[in-house]
Each structure stands twice: as structure tokens, then as C-alpha cells.
Amino acid sequence: MIEIKGISKKYDDIEALSDVSFGMPEGQVFGLVGTNGAGKSTLLRCICGVCKPDAGEILVDGEPVYENPVAKQKIFFISDDQYYFPGSTPEDMMNYYASMYPASFSKERFEKLMGALSLDKKRRIQTYSKGMKKQLSILLGISSGCKYILCDETFDGLDPVVRQAIKRLFIHDMDEYGITPVIASHNLRELEDICEFVGLLHKGGVILSKDLGDMKLEIFKVQVVFKDQASLDAVRANCKVIAEEHRGSLITLTIRGLRTEVETVITSQLPIFYEVLPLTLEEIFISETEVLGYDFAEITK
Amino acid sequence: MTSQKSQNKITLLGLMREDLSHRKWMVVLSSFVQLLFGPVAALLVFSNMEAQSFYYYGDEMILNKQKAIQYAVEEMTQSYLPAMMIIIAIVGAMIVGIGGYRHLFNRRMTDMVNSVPVTRGKQFDSIYYNNWLIWFVPQLVSTIITTFIMLARAASYGYAPAILKSAFFVLIGSAFCFACMMHLVILAVVLSGTIFNALLNVAFLGFDLLLAYGLVVVFCQDCFYTFVDLPISLSQICWVSAPLSGGYLGAIIAAGVSVDSPAGFAAEFGSVSAFYLVLVATIIVAIVNLILAYSLYIKRKSEESESGVSNKTYRLCIRCINSVLCGLTVAELFTELFYLNEKAQTFWQIVFSAVFCVIAFGLLDMIHTRSFKGFFSHWKQMIAIALITEAILVTFIYDLTGFDKRIISESSIETAWVCTSIYGMGSDGSGYAKDPENEGFLVEKYMLGDYDENDMSFEIPADVAYDIITAQRAVWKNETFYIYNPITRSSELLPESEIDYPAEYFDLNVQRRNGWEFRREYPVYDREVMEEIIALPGFMESSYPFRTGELGCPESIRISGVNGDKEVPAEMVEAVFEASVEDFKENYSLDYIQMRDFQYVYCLECQYYISNPRGGENSYWVYTMNMYIPEEDARTAGLLDELGFDELRHSPEDDYYYDYYDEYYEYF
Secondary structure (H helix, E strand, C coil), X not given: CEEXXXXXXXXXXEEEEEEEEEEECCCCCEEEEECCCCCHHHHXXXXXXXXXXXXXXXXXXXXXXXXXXXXXXXXXXXXXXXXXXXXXXXXXXXXXXXXXXXXCCCHHHHHHHHHHCCCXXXXXXXXXXXXXXXXXXXXXXXXXXXXXXXXXXXXXXXXXXXXXXXXXXXXXXXXXXXCEEEEECCCHHHHHHHCCEEEEEECCEEEEEEEHHHHHHHEEEEEEECCCHHHHHHHHHHCEEEEEEEEXXXXXXXXXXXXXXXXXXXXXXXXXXXXXXXXXXXXXXXXXXXXXXXXXXXXXX | CHHHHHHHCCCHHHHHHHHHHCCHHHHHHHHHHXXXXXXXHHHHHHHHHHHHHHHHHHHHHHHHHHHHHHHHHHHHHHHHHHHHHHHXXXXXXXXXXXXXXXHHHCHHHHXXXXXXXXXXXXXXXXXXXXXXXXXXHXXXXXXXXXXXXXXXXXXXXXXXXXXXXXXXXXHHHHHHHHHHHHHHHHHHHHCCCCHHHHHHHHHHHHHHHHHHHHHHHHHHHHHCCCCCCCCCCHHHHHHHCHHHHHHHHHHHHHCCHHHHCHHHXXXXXXXXXXXXHHHHHHHHHHHHHHHHHHHHHHHCCHHHCCCCCCCHHHHHHHHHHHHHHHHHHHHHHHHHHCXXXXXXXXXXXXXXXXXXXXXXXXXXXXXXXXXXXXXXXXXXXXXXXXXXXXXXXHHHHCCCCCCCCCCCCHHHEEEEEEEECCCCCCCCCCCEEECCXXXXXXXXXXXXXXXXXXXXXXXXXXXXXXXXHHCCEEEEECCEEEEEECXXXXXXXXXXXXXXXXXXXXXEEEEECCCCEEEEEEEEXXXXXXXXXXXXXXXXXXXXXXXXXXXXXCCCEEEEECCEEEEECHHHHHHHHHHHHHHHHHHCCHHHHHCCCCCEEEEEEEEEEECCCCCCCCCEEEEEEEEEEECCCHHHHHHHHHHHHHHHCCCCCCCCCCCHHHHHHHHC
């Protein structure tokens, strides 16, 4: 398990992370979502030991990670723009990472996966397309045999077929080798398909970190038509309404709380019509960040 | 758990192998250069020398082949190899120092390197050791091959010990130089986020102190008329300037001087022990540079890559120091490049030093922050630094420290020495003579005009030293001569009639009772004080360089007069100089030694004839000095007349008036 305990990180005067604490359970795909500049990449860079937090600590399976090769042996960092040596081929990079992860890197697996994705290991990487470079970085990460694979915007630039293949690969390796992919992305629909656990970052802080299933049980959307304003006021008074939208008499409410309790409150007002809808991860994200003032509704006014 | 750890552990050797695989081009370059300038050059030198010996000597080939081999060995061991290997070491240190830690200039590469399970310390070590390997292994191979080539050609002539000794010292010397330079480069690289900043930092760390020293010397010389020298020498200041001291000391070691002729570097450092002191200090500086580089590397944040210079303290220091240096350098250029009168010069010095200080400050800020907006980002500091620059400049120009006005008390003087500034009656130039013990090689020797000032110092009583310090001085200021009274601190214009050569310059060196040394040069105007000094028993012998015995053995001297030139026979050369010295002793008086504006009967430009022992084609004349023989030097003039030089003689009735100082100023 990766434990993040009150870490903070500043770049000069810019606060990238502020007292961030949460845990990443092993054996699950962890999705790291956040607004632009929320500190996702910084957090990943701290977890893999590239950056040293100004405060707090990060433990990987109980061991601090910074400058600790034992802990770092368990982590492979796939950056959003992976570096490859000038003029190198995938084979060169394979040899490099094989020497850096001598105990766990599997050259056979790498070559097999390269073949499966029709990538030429003798071809210079600089001639690869952006998507092919992404594929290569993922294959290097997978072949490293590390327990934790940190992926920063990894699915960007991959075509849908490869994206699905990579997802299947992650799922397979989770089952087979017990890896824990940590995926930072803006593409919430993508994450929703694969993630079981989600951490939500905004302005350097964690808004929430939960099991995606639990998260969806605690926040949902209700489309309702009331007879009068008093009924709406009663719902507002008894439920934690995060967002509200009116379209004629149809009111859409985003409510945080247990579904049974919310339904009890709504039905007690005898609505003309009501329907409880599950929220997508994207909707949860928007709702949660709107509450914190991350809203650009004014842009069109 | 332990076995798991050790299984996962990446060995230093493995890391080095991996690093080396990405720096193959450096290995190839290093090998190519070392082999080209080592064995290949040795083959060429030996072949050429042998070919020349055949060409020049024909039937005497065997005898002269030995001579050719001797020259080839000496050329290789004493000159070529020490110099070339030091140059290669310096360039090599720059390339491997920057190339090895290149990931610090690229954020993505830094991320990759720092994300793998290796400590930063181990990363640093693996690159550092590889830097040595990349340079040293080819150097070692090259030296071994070169040594074998030289031994194969020259061992039978008895040069094996010299060749082996040279190989050893070349390796040691160039390794020393390489270490000094590489440590400085690594420190500069670790402090930088871009290659451009790294190169700038190499220059700043390596040469700033030397530039500051040079500026202080130049400003003292320009602004203080009593200034002689700083208490710290240039060699000593090089201690902390790794590129220079490393290269300089490395070359000395490579040449094996320390073993053979300590006197060779004693001339540079004062004494053999001073040389070793400089050597030790340089090694300490190199080690400190490495320790600093290592600690900064370990603590270096990944985000510092591509960010110019991130270390704020270092950035501030470099910005401020270099802005001041830039301002002062520009101010000094005004004195050197433009012929302005003193007031205009002072004005423009002040204006342009401020302008260039501000420009340098802003530019450095831009370079360090990698932003055009950075120019005025520290405008308060910029103004403060410009003001400091002006304050330094004005302190020098107007002598606000009272450097020239300082008077020490007579009671504080423990011992004092003086030497005059008139050296040997107008003799001039540096002396090169054939060394009789090393036929065929030119060695520098002291001649009439090239003396050791320490040998010429004459101890004087404390009261005479105090008289010199407090005597009236003739000071050139604002294009006018003034008489300055140091007691009353008052100045008055020198009368027009006395403008020509009003002062005698006395170089005074005082050891004070508190242990401090005080050394100044006083332009004494007071005739009584001058006569008091030159009348001191033994002063003349101590203060004037009569060194006819050290003239070496020139084959002949050519004397160029106004009306032509002629050679003095070898056997008469010494006699001419001895006569000149005798004349000086006979005529010795204040009027005589101050006599400059007089008519000469002989104006002699002396040259030694140096013959090439390998043949006549490369024989040549070496300029040594000028001699001016006035009528008062009857003995010298008479001897030259006797030798048949009377056709070169000119009489006081001739229109030609040879004024040494007038000629000097016209020439420049």
C-alpha cells in the first residue's frame, strides 16, 4: 500500500500540493483525477521519488520512498512524456530498464508484448509516433515487474483499440501478478471503466479519496417535479443539495447522502414525479469541484 | 528480506556499465585524440628529426642521428607531451564533466534518472568514475604506446630513464590537471539547469577571482602612485582558480620540473616550498569543489533542470560580483582604449561603469531566470550594486582610503630596504643568452637590465626610511606635475623649469614592529633626501646591477648605432660592459644618475648572435638591450673608438639628440 501522509510541495511561490493525505490500496486500479494544475503529476513524481516533498512523508509498503532503492524497486513511473535516450531503440531502453530493475524486469515479456502490439524493437524510437512512444513506455512499465505502476496521462494519444488492450493488460497483471496501477488522467470516462479507487485533487489538496462504488452510493442525481415551492424547500432543508438545475417544472438535484435517506425525504413531499439517477465519475468530479468554486459558468455571460 | 534486497541491488559497476554504454562517443573521441596526439605525434616527430639530420649532415648521419634523437626526445618529453596532454586533460574534463551529468539539463531525463531505484549518490559516483575512465584509460594506453615508440627509437642512445620519467610525470600532471578542471566543471554543472548556464558558471567560478585580482592591481597601478605590488602574488591567487592553477601546476608536474630543477619554478613561486604550498592548496580547492558538487547533487531538486540557475544564494552572489567586475572592467577599458584627458576620463569611467554594471546585472538575471522579464526583476539590488561599483571606482580614483598619503611613524619601523628605480644606466630588455652548459638551448638569464629586485635591495636606517616617506614628492596628476608635501598634505604646482625628471623613485620595503610589511614606491623630489640615500656606503653596489660576469658566452654582439651597425668581437664583449660599469662607478653622483636629457656619443642596440648547432640556416640575432653612452663615460667611449666603432660615433654638435624618455613616449 502507498500511504501519503500530509505531504506538501512548493515550486518557488507556487503551492503544488498542500497537506495531502490518503492511501492507495494495493491490488486495485487507483485513479488520480483533478483539475488542471491540481498537482497530480507532482504527486506521482513525489510517490516515485523524483521529487522530495517539502513536508510529510510517503510510504511504500511501510518504507519511505525518497532515496530508498528498496522501495523504489517496487515503483515504475511512466511520465506523460517519457524520456528515451537520443537515437535509442526499444531494445536499448529495455536493456536500460533491465539493468535498473535487475530482479524483476522480464525481457521475454517485453519482447512478447512488443510483438503483440506490432512494435519493432530495432527501430529508432525517434521515428515512432506519439502513440507508439506511449505504448512503449507502458510496455516498459509492465515488463519492469514492479508492483506499482504510476501512469501520468498514459492513455492520451492511444487509439481506442490499443487503449482497450492496455486496460486488459492492466487487469490481467493485477490478477496474475498483483500489480497496482495508479493512473492520473483527465479522461474520467476512461478511468471510470477501469478504476476501483479514486482520489480527487483540486488546487493541491485532496477533495476525496474513496472506492468508486462507494462514492457513487453517496452522491447521486434526482430528477423531480414538486407540487409547490415548499416541497423543494423542505428537501433543501433536509438533504445536502450540492447542485440544482431548473428546466420548467423539472428540477435536477445533485444530492450527497445515503440513497434510502434521500428517497425518504423526497417521497415524504409527495412529488408528482421523481427518479434517482447514478452519477458518472465526470459528474461527481464537476459537482465536487463546483462546490469549491471551480466553475466557469460566467465565461459565456 | 536481506537476500531480496541484495538481489534487487544495482551494483556500482552495473551502473557504470550502463552509463558508459550511453557515452560511447566520448570514449571514441578520447581514444582518437589521445592516440593522435600521443603515439602518432611521436612517430612524426622522430621521423622528421631523423630526416632532417640526414638532410643536414649527409656523411655524418650516424653521429647526427644521435643528435636528432636527442632533440626529438627533448622536444617530446620537455615540451610537447607535457603541454599537449594538459590541453587534452582540460578539454576532456570539460566534455566529460558536462556530458556525464547532462541529464541535469533535461527535465524529462532527470525524471527518468531519478525515478529508477538508484540513490543519487550512487548515480553521481558512477558518472564520476566513468569520467575518469573515459579520459584516463585512453591516456594510459596512449602514454604506454608513446613511451614504447620513444624507447624503441631512443633507448639505445641512453634516453630510457628520461623517457620513462617523463611518461610518469605526464600521467601524474595531466591527472592532476584533469581532476582540478573536472571538479570545477561538475560543480558548475550541478549549479546550473542549462548547458549555457553551466558554461557561464565554469567561467565565473574559474576566473572571477583572477579577474578581480587583476582589476585591483590595475586600478592600484593607475590610481596610486606609491603602489608597487599586492602582498599576494598572481601565483598565489591562482590557488582558488582551478582552471588556471590546475593547468599551470599540472604542466609543471608533467614536465617533471619538481624533480630536476626546483629553481625553475622557484622563480615563479618564490621558493620550492611555496610551490608545494600552492600545489597542496590547489588540491584542497579541487577536493572542496568535488565535495560541494556531490552534496549539491544529492540535494538537487529535479525541478531545477531547465531552470537556468536555481540556487538563489549562488545566483545572487554571481550576479552581484560579476556586475561589479563588469562595471570596473569597462571603467578600466576607458583608461586603456581612449586617449581622454583626466577629467573627461573620470567622468566617462563613472558613467559607463554604472551603465555596464546595470546591463550585466540585468542580463545575468535574465540568463539565470531564463526570462526577458527578469532584467529588472531585482531592480533594488541592481541600483545598490551600481552604487557599490561607483563607490569602489571613486575610492580608487580619488584615493578615498588615503593610500598615497599614508605616513607610518618612524618608531614603528624595525628594518627597511630600498632600491632605486634607475637600472644600470639605461640598459633595457630581457636577457637571453646561450647557456654554456646546455649547448643549443636558450635559457633566460639575468642581464644588465633584467635583474632580481630582491638582490638589489639595500638596507637603510629607519630614519632614512622615514625621510623617504615624508620627503616632498613630485606627483603627476591631471596632466600636471605637483609637489606634494606628505607632512602638511599640501600640493603646489611644480615650476615649469623643473618639470623634466623632477623625482627619483625609491622602492621602499619596511618591516614594521607589529610584523606587517609595508612596501611603497616614492617619487622623492627632495634633493637632500636623495643625496642622503645615494651617499649611504654600499648603496651603489647594492642598488645597481653590475652583472658583467653573467653575460654568458655570446658569439658576438652587434651594435647598431645611429650611423649604422657593426659587430663587437666576442673577446671584447665583456670588456665593453666592464668599461661601462667602471664609468658608472666613477661618475656616480646624483646629477649623473639623474642625467637623462644628455647627448650620447654612442646609442647601442645590443644583440647576441645565436647559432643553431644543427646548422647555419636557423642562426639568428637575439635582441638584448640598449646602451646609451654619454661623453662622461670616457672609458667605454674610448674603448669603442679603439675597436673601430668611431664611424658610428656622433658628436654633441650633431643635430641628433637622443633622449631616452622622449623616444620612449614617442614610440608608444
